[in-house]
Amino acid sequence: MHAVLARFGVDEPAAVARTEHGLLNRVWRVDAADGSRWVLKQYLDDAGHASSGAIAAQHATIAALAASGLPTVPPVAADDGRTLVLHRGRRYAVFPFVDGAPPGPLSPRAAAELGTLLGRTHAELRRIQPPVLDPGPHPGSWPTADPEQTRRTITALLGEARARAPRDPFDALAEQRLRERLVLLDAHAHRRPRGAPPAGWVHGDFHPLNLLYRGERVAAVLDWDRLGVKPVAEEAVRAATQFFCAPASGVLDLARVRAYSRAYRAASGHSPEHLGAAVHRVWWERLNDFWMLRWRYARRDDRASELFPAAAAQIVWWCEEYQQVLDAYVN
Structure with a gap:
């Protein structure tokens, strides 16, 4: 991880914490020794969305939206000018950390x-x-969706729910x-x-x-x-x-x-x-x-x-x- 962060010019990390954000990738919050805060993202979804070309295009779009005044967070560039680093077969990007929280009830x-x-x-x-x-x-x-296929899916899931051992209230629901x-x-x-x-x-x-x-x-x-x-x-x-x-x-x-x-x-x-x-x-x-x-x-x-x-x-x-x-x- 230190080698990847260094490619992006991030100072030696003082604290690193894995976040729960996202089901498809791995994300860490990085507090650097110089007081700066960053988000390190490792792309794991290889079903077309995580090719280098797709990620680079995604990053360019994020930057263009930010330039238009929308609240997106563009990634930072690595030492070669690109926003994506390949390290040991995995792709990484670094984003500035943004303070905030998921919304509660909205007026x-x-x-x-x-x-x-x-x-x-x-x-x-x-x-x-x-x-x-x-x-x-x-x-x-x-x-x-084809409703006949849905019926077949329901039949299969009913079998799974009934066979679950040990059963719990979720399976009954x-x-x-x-x-x-x-x-x-x-x-x-x-x-x-x-x-x-x-x-x-x-x-x-x-x-x-x-x-x-x-x-x-x-x-x-x-x-x-x-x-x-x-x-x-x-x-x-x-x-x-x-x-x-x-x-x-x-x-x-x-x-x-x-x-x-x-x-x-x-x-x-x-x-x-x-x-x-x-x-x-x-x-x-x-x-x-x-x-x-x-x-x-x-x-x-x-x-x-x-x-x-x-x-x-x-x-x-x-x-x-x-x-x-x-x-x-x-x-």
Whole structure:
């Protein structure tokens, strides 16, 4: 580690602490002997996002967004002028440390400011990134979950939950929610989305743990590892379901969603129709998604299990209140 830090001109570390930030990479906070503070990141995700070219492009985008006045944190350059160092087969970058904390509950004003921030980010990405050839809204352009495959997934997960030894209350909850989801699928299978809103560049992982706040102001947008091309308005819809949900029930604060979405549309240029299509696609995605349970039962990894109770409750509520949720995003 010392050899890597030296490449970036970081003074001898006085203290190094591994952080819990991120599921895909390793991150350390480094307090240097000269009083400066840094973040050292080791890229582990090798599924295309962690190639040297992809990371270099990601770093250039972060710097361009910062130059436009957005709260991103560009990496520092190493001794060869690059922002990425290869050491013993692994890629590393160093970022300035930013004081801040994940957001607590946001006021309606702060919710609107968040919508403006994400809208400005999407508009700026549209300006600085390579043009996107959008396949358009026709069916198949951006695939959606197949409910028959979802039923097969549920059947397999039910078997895993019932066979778990020793069983705990989480397994009972998982079994209850999986049976419940089968009923919801039967009721809504005919509503599979047929198209998508316009595609473009997105952050890719815009949620509360990837933003640092000071008070009610965003100090930094972190973790651009999933920068890529997707239906843009879906990121706005997905983010609101995470920022404005009750921790236990998953119920959305629709007044804050409305303030956020209105500000997002004004800053991004996306229309109510775009947001409406995105709401439907994200709702369908959540109805068919079980990644937290797959981590627990297939990968034996419980890091995401604490997210499941609220997420599972939210989709039940969303099915009941679909029109109210849609209205909050588009009106």
